[in-house]
Amino acid sequence: MNDNKNQIEVKNVTATVRSHRPTDEGHIYVRAQAGRWQRLRKQMGWFFMLLFMVGPWLGWNGRQAILLDIEHQRFHIFGATIWPQDLTLLALLFMVAAFGLFFVTTFLGRVWCGYLCPQTVWTFIFIWFEEKIEGSANKRRQLDKAPWNVNKVWRKAAKHLCWLGFSLFTGFTFIAYFVPAQELALGLLTFSASFWAGFWVLFFAFCTYGNAGFMRTIMCTHMCPYSRFQSAMFDKDTYTVSYDAERGEQRGPRPRKKDPKALGLGDCIDCDLCVQVCPAGIDIRDGLQYECINCGACVDACDQTMERMGYAPGLISYTTEHKLRHKETHVARPKLIGYGVVMAVMLAAFAYLASNIMPMDMEVIRDRNQLYRETAEGLVENTYTLKLINKTMEPVTYQLGVEGLEQAEWIGPSEISIRAGEVLSLPVSLSVDPYLLSSPVQDITFVMTRQGVEPDDSKAAVRNESKFFSATR
Incomplete structure (x- = not known):
């Protein structure tokens, strides 16, 4: 009698759950879910979001610690200043990030997503606003179906105001990485900011509002290329969120105290909670799908259901295809090792170049109007323009000279002070007695030496090769 009562209760609950599917006319109503994977996801999301929000307000030696100053063509990242001449570093950094993503995807599937x-972090934040309001x-489904009244108007208005406020703050924070944060904030508050600064803040606020508030998983399934090419990196040893069909089928409701095997059933009670908590609105029991972002919400929901039923957890879990087929999972495999090796090589190259960034730079430009000229004294003269860059954030004095033409007379300043971050164009000339030249074209090297630095310091001087032309004797 008690068993029949329990079975009726489970059937009624299941019927109620099925009548509240997560999707309704294309809109996904995501059910809140707790659990260890959701705690981890929220902690990581909040941590990195707070880093993003705090980043523009960090100071370093009297300036903004992270400032991608496109207007002046230099990136300040704490103590390092990256100039256009050092953009190889950024290329290597993007390559490290790309191969890191390939490595993680091959090993753990779409955990990045x-x-x-x-997109995922901001979507869940917007969903959090929905739940609170x-x-x-x-309740959200019923509110959407209800006629417009005072309750519906104020709740919808409050939600969208929160969305807009958070979107504006997001847009402001993003642009503050390119425009000094304090200058941008003061300009926006006093309406004295430039048109383009205000435009880009509003543009990214609009993108955030649209993407996280309305498009959500549409961005992932229709606009993000990652969901499309991820399958090329998956193999049978990749850990993905998967449903153990061998254990779960045949699905169906049952009394808690009955042995499911005696009823011809698997462990899945067909409660559909895994579908209701999915932000993409998919059914993981249908197999691996490109919409799945490996957030683990269905894993937590299923584990809690298994616990209530007295079954072992893991009906839905992070597992591999080999493990589901009772085969050995190979973690160290050629593809994963290959991605790891390439990532390590790129990271080593990045670290080497980053540690050897020169604090100054020099570019030598020859006079294009004439190769050389003869002076009234019978000397041969070549004219050059030296483009000197002080990459540091303090004024520095440099000594200029030339190697390979020691007999030449230097015409122009040989010692010059350059302000912090300044790019200076300096015209100079070299003149020499033609009888001292061994060939009509002679290799020379301009040397720019930083004063106040030990001569054996690898960053004390920078050299740039050029040519000295003269008439054939």
Whole structure:
């Protein structure tokens, strides 16, 4: 009698759950879910989002610690200043990030999408605003179906105001990485900011509002290329969120105290909670799908259901295809090792170049109007323009000279002070007695030496090769 009562209760619950599917006319009502994977996802999301928000306000030696100053063509990242001449570093950094993403995807599937992707993080934040203002998934569905009244108007208005406010703050924070944060904030508050600064803040605020508030998983499934080419990196040893069909089928409701095998059933009670908590609105029991972002919400929902039923957890879990087929999972495999090796090589190259960035630079430009000229004294003269760059954030004095033509007379300043971050064009000339030249074209090297630095310092001087032309004797 008690068993029949329990079975009726489970069937009624299942019927109720099925009548509240997560999707309704294309809109996904995501049910809130707790659990270890959701705690981890939220902690990581909040941590990196706070880093993003705090980043523009960090100071370093009297200036903004992270400032991508496109207007003046230099990137300040704490103590390092990256100039256009050093953009190889950024290329290497992007390559490290790309191969890092390939490595993680081959090993753990789309965990980037589920745990760290800004689209996912901001979408869950917007859903959090929905839950706090409009209520649970069922309440949000009922509110959308209800006629317009005072309750519906103020809840919808409050939600969109929160969305817009957070979007504006996001747009402001993003642009503050390119325009000094304090200058941008003061300009926006006093309406004295430039048109383009205000435009880009509003543009990225609009993108955030649209992407996280309305498009959500549409961005992932229709606009982000990652969901499309991820399958090329998956193999049978990749850890993905998967449903153990061998254990779960045949699905169906049952009394808690009955042995499911005696009823001809698997462990899945067909409660559909895994579908309701999915931000993409998919059913993981249908197999691996490109919409799945590996957020683990269905894993937590299923584990809690298994616990209530007295079954072992892991019906839905992070697992591999080989493990589901009772085969050995190979973690160290050629493709994963290959991605790891390339990533390590790129990272080593990045570290080497970053540690050897020169604090100054020099470019030598020859006079294009004539190769050489003869002076009234019978000397041969070549004219050059030296483009000198002080990459440091303090004024520095440099000594200029030339190697390979020691007999030449230097015409122009040989010692010059350059302000912090300044690019200076300096015309100079070299003149020499033609009888002292061994050939009509002679290799020379301009040397720019930083004063106040030990001569054996590898960053004390920078050299740039050029040519000295003269008439054939």
